[in-house]
Amino acid sequence: QVQLVESGGGLVKPGGSLSLSCVGSGFILSDYYMTWVRQAPGKGLEWLSYITDGGYTTYYADSVRGRFTISRDNAKNTLRLQMDRLRVDDTAVYFCARARLYTVTIDYWGQGTLVTVSS
């Protein structure tokens, strides 16, 4: 069955960096777009970024453009999110999710990893 497992969350100081990873199994990663979505404590879902199947094109929400970088390694079934210049309001659970081609419809989610930005 499809599984997505995130890792790399933790506590980081404002201005710091953190790298999240997501390993997919039960499907061929290169057949899908991949996305990151976050959810701040007690808040709603916020789409952050997605990367096309071959990894050649990326899209970002305004809130993270220029600070976060999405990448993928299809040979290793891995998606990454490099987060730089972190702010307190980046504190959230970060979900990795699989998305269908072209429509970017998210059909499977990981369990999420918590990122806390605090001094």
Add this chain to the structure above:
Amino acid sequence: QSALTQPASVSGSPGQSITISCIGTSIDVGAYNYVSWYQQHPGKAPKFIISDVSSRPSGVSHRFSGSKSGITASLTISGLQAEDEADYYCSSYTATSTLVFGTGTKVTVL
């Protein structure tokens, strides 16, 4: 990109039907039939329940149905059950090739 607008909360008694609205604009909900809906129980990851406005993935109850008119999409839950108590989010593809989620709706089963 502003979030799509959903009511903060909707409630109903067991067996009743409820409808959750999702109001967008002409560059997202109104532009494409790529509206999806997700159910999220507390502390859990979201679950995909509707795609392409009204398509139900395999394994999702027939009690969930979706529709769209203009810039407003809707999710209807028929025959409300205790297990339906959760948060619900809509999402839409946009004209700038991005995604946008709704503000979320808490469904309470009375």
